[in-house]
Amino acid sequence: MDELNTLFRDPLEDGWARALAPLRDDFARIGEQLKERRSAGETILPAPENILRVFRQPFDEVKVLVLGQDPYPTIGHPIGMSFAVDKHVRPLPKSLQNIYRELHDDLGIVPPEHGDLSAWAQQGVMLLNTVLTVQAGAPKSHHGLGWDVITKAAVVALAERDKPLVSILWGADAGKFEPLLEQHGAPHFVRSPHPSPLSAYRGFFGSKPFSQTNALLADQGAGPIDWSLS
Numbered sequence: 001m002d003e004l005n006t007l008f009r010d011p012l013e014d015g016w017a018r019a020l021a022p023l024r025d026d027f028a029r030i031g032e033q034l035k036e037r038r039s040a041g042e043t044i045l046p047a048p049e050n051i052l053r054v055f056r057q058p059f060d061e062v063k064v065l066v067l068g069q070d071p072y073p074t075i076g077h078p079i080g081m082s083f084a085v086d087k088h089v090r091p092l093p094k095s096l097q098n099i100y101r102e103l104h105d106d107l108g109i110v111p112p113e114h115g116d117l118s119a120w121a122q123q124g125v126m127l128l129n130t131v132l133t134v135q136a137g138a139p140k141s142h143h144g145l146g147w148d149v150i151t152k153a154a155v156v157a158l159a160e161r162d163k164p165l166v167s168i169l170w171g172a173d174a175g176k177f178e179p180l181l182e183q184h185g186a187p188h189f190v191r192s193p194h195p196s197p198l199s200a201y202r203g204f205f206g207s208k209p210f211s212q213t214n215a216l217l218a219d220q221g222a223g224p225i226d227w228s229l230s
Contacts, residue, residue, distance in 0.1 A: 012052065015059025019157035023150055030146045034133060043136035045071050046078035053080030054128050055154070062158055063124040063222055064213055065167040067174035069194075070131035073139045081127035083195075085115035098195040098204065103227060106208045112229045123225050128154065130173060152180065159186035164220035166213045170194045170204065188216045 012020065020027075038044055046053075068082025072093055077085050083096050092100075092115045100111030117127060130151045135141035155177055158165055165186045169175045171194030181189060192207035193199040214224035 012055045013058055016055040016057075016154075019059060020055070020150065020153060023153055026146055026149050030150070033145055037135070043075065045073065045075065045134050045136050046080050050078070050080030051132055054126055057121055057126055058124075059157070060161070060163065061124045062126045063164050063166065063217060064120075064126065064225060065155070065158060065165060066125060066127050067155075067167065067169055067177060068127065068129040069171065069173050070129055070134045070140055070142060073134050073137055073141075075136050078134070080132075081117060081121065082129045083115075084117035084127055087114040087116045089115055094197045095195045095200075098197070098200040102195070102205055102207065103210055105205070106210045107227055109228050114229075117229065119229050120225065120227070125225060126158075130177075152177075155180060156184050159184035164188075164217055164222035166190065166216045166220075168209055168213060170209075171196075171199065188220065190216070 011017065034044055066082060071078030071080075071082075072085070074093075077089060077093060079086055083093075083099060085093060085096065090113075091097075096115050103109050104111055117125075121127060128151060131140075131142050131145070131147045132150070133142045133145070133147070155167075159181050165188065167177070167181055167186065167189040169178060169189055169191040174194075175191055178189060178191065181187065190207070190209045190212045192209060193203040195204045210225075210227045217224055
């Protein structure tokens with residue numbers, strides 16, 4: 001499938017379409033690069049129809065932003081939402097297992113066996129990777145492709161709304177967005193090391209991001225997220 005056509009054939013949600021309209025040329029450049037890489041034999045993840053999946057989530061309803069890095073590099077894992085996988089994927093990625101462990105320790109929620117986080121998204125939790133594609137088997141292979149321009153603009157657009165927003169910044173890459181969020185009027189965030197096996201024991205476990213997020217939402221007059229997953 002032609003990624004360039006797909007990027008624009010699958011319509012963005014209206015609010016996102018307006019917010020990201022000035023970046024049409026950036027989308028086009030990235031699409032051309034993806035097309036060239038695929039033509040050269042590169043397997044690109046996630047599937048083309050899921051690359052912009054998070055931007056089909058209602059812009060005005062986002063109240064929690066979870067920033068990831070790039071998609072899982074394992075075929076069959078990435079679905080266009082950071083940290084999430086389809087319900088059939090087993091075993092769950094290690095980072096997601098650690099998120100579920102902290103969810104249980106923080107709120108006492110028994111984690112599901114699946115990795116489908118759609119229930120969070122339906123409540124306004126945006127699961128955004130800072131880079132939206134990756135070469136299969138090669139983590140961070142699409143850093144420098146231009147996605148940072150898109151995701152930075154998306155974060156700024158969310159921050160500048162006159163609406164409650166809490167940002168969950170897991171890891172150093174996500175933490176770099178803290179000054180940007182503050183600069184554009186969204187100073188409410190939860191920050192900790194990344195939940196990956198390499199860093200989870202350095203401060204992610206015990207950080208209580210879910211209860212912290214609900215407390216910060218309450219401070220802004222917004223209702224809490226029900227973090228349970230059926």
